[in-house]
Amino acid sequence: MASSHGNSTHSESAKTEQIITEFFAKSLHIILECRSPFMSSRNFSGEQALSSPSSSSSSSSSVRPRDKWFNLALGECPAALENLDLWRQSNFEPVVVDVILVKRGLSRTQSLKESGNAYSSDHEEVFSGSEEKIIERWIVQYDTRKPREKGSTSRRTSSNVLHTLYKKSILLLRSLYATVRLLPAYKIFRDLNCSGKLRPFTLTHRLLSFVEPFTRKEESEMQRFSFTPVDTSSGRLCLSVLYHSSVSDASSESSTPMSPQFIPDYVGSPLADPLKRFTSLPVSSPSSLPFSRRHSWSYDRYRASPPAYFSPSPTHSEPPAANALRFGPVNLPPQHPDSSSVHKTNYSYDEYYPSPNFTPSPSPSPPVYMHGNHLSNAALLRTESAPVCIPKLNLHPSLPMNDNSRPSRGSKLDTSTDLIRFALALIWDCFSCLCVVVKDDSKKHYGTKISTVNSSQFSISRSSSRSFLDDFDDSDFPCHFDVEDDDPMYHGSRPESFDKRSHIGDQMDPQAGGTFPIKKSQDAAVGALVHMLKKAPPLRQELSTSTVDSTHVSSIRAEHPPDTSSSVLVASKTTADALEELQGFKLMKDCLLSQGGGTCNVAAGIWK
């Protein structure tokens, strides 16, 4: 009898011990699973038999899957608890969980330290320069100081005792499960765990077997919530929490979205205003576009179009002249000595052509530009919607003829068409770089001319060109497109010549002058264009060089006076020159648009 009673008692104590041990594990599991963000955990619902260090290994209780203890299936066990059993010496030691709010510092290092009495989770991160604050302290302990209730065990069977203990433990853990999600720290955890945003803070924790007392001030800032202890035959299970009631301040700080977000209309994207984008992208070699966003499609531009079609359609409010003149890069590339005379006459444009790598011709300047500024800028302005592929170019591009036939920007152009359009717009902008200061009158002229073009196609590029122009309005580098009012010759001639351009598509007047080469191979045109594009500098970065280049070009141009008048090509371009160039570009565009092969006579020259 006594032995059986003794066995029963022993069994009861063993089971009690087991319940207590599992209570520790389960409570810590509940706490850490919503206080330890990004924890790695394994499914701990396995069949690991509990082996409390202080209990007999031959526990008579049935082996339960650990997750089912207290009828609360939590699933994965936090990694921090995987070695809890090894760490804890006995159930008589409390387990203190400090939940620490760490405000990020400069760098973070992970530390795994294990001292005699303290076990730091491997998730503990020390942030250099960071600020740590304990926002919660959970204390789970088995208090054996409570005197055993006298006579209670005698009146109650051990099974009842155990059953009651287990039931009350269940109730306590249920309330713990709910409480842990009602405290302020849960919001921070949820924020960190669920949100993809980068936060300036994080949560960490540490497990201790002793209580580091708070300072009086710290404790005064915290509130306590104590769960009703669960009595056992030899003590009672106690669980309490000290928490800061106002930790949401940390979570309300601004955060940087860390989750990758697809920005559909980032600067430079095809989805954004393509022409506007081109404004900032000098049409030059890919490597020489410091501020450009290199896209895979951007290279298509170089195949896309001759300068004539680079010009994005001037947009709405923009003076078309400005846009026309802002065609191409600011700084002119060095002269190519083997340029034809026609090239040389309007070297400014020659230089803007892409490097010859796109063309077999050594001459960088395509015929389109040979009449340089005299080309119809309107043609250039409409490049936004003009898909041009340089390989096809031969100056008989697939560019849709302007105006009405050309699909509007909002039309259903395919990708290649869009790319070509972008390229054209880009080139247009690059050429626009040449003209930093454009007089209003010249702009007006261009405005008149441009108006004949499908305005819808100008809209985007116009604004972009304008913005680009604005950047250079006060530039301090000479631009050979600069309009000089004091040049009477061209003031008088330009409007006249401009007026001759009744509409885009006019064949370039051969009489316009030998400013530009009459004939040019298609490849040479393309190559020149590409060369020009490559040489085109970025908006401001190459301003310093633009001065030299423009001067150089100016001087070169001066050396190769046009047939009609050497005075046409002067160091600084006038409005008339710009108009002529516009006309030239228009013609170039027309040639490109035409489906026929062969060369295109693009004697832009100066139309008088």
Add this chain to the structure above:
Amino acid sequence: MNCEVCQLKELEVEHFEIREVLRCILHTIVFHRALGLVRPKVIDLELFDITYVQCGDGELEKKIDEKIEQFISWVEKHPNKKSQVCISFYEVKNKHPSWFTNKTERLYWEQWYINLNVSQQQKVHSGKSHPSKIVVDPGGNSLEERSARRAALETSLREVLFQIIKFVNEKKDHVPPISDGVVYFPYEVTIPRWILSLIHEI
């Protein structure tokens, strides 16, 4: 065995908030009384920054939602009244069958009273109610007031949840023993109309 009664703090809710508030409170109570094996399911309220726990049982969810809908229907018929939802836990005692009755007896061991004061300030109202019944507080529709009211309700709801937790912690002895294989203690959700009538008379 005595019947423990817990009167929860009264909450002033708007019509559209009833569902969430009742779900939160009822599931929290049931979760603390479902002592069988459960896989808890954490739910974040939409209207409030509160997270509560369900038992993860679809059937239970459905039953509670049905009760909530019944309550909402009742509220619509009796607007602007203080209302209650009562959830009671009982044990089934087989009464000795007699020629009077062979019913089983329900021995209630716990009752929770959820006190709600449903205001009708919302613009959108169920079609069943009379439009004239909608009281539009002149200042109640301002954004600030609504957000202040919402914040106050959230605080009160959190207090109610803590009230439940404390009650569950403090009173454990009256809870019947757990039966193997049984997850939930038998319960019922009622709307004590008689209280409403009493209040109406006041």
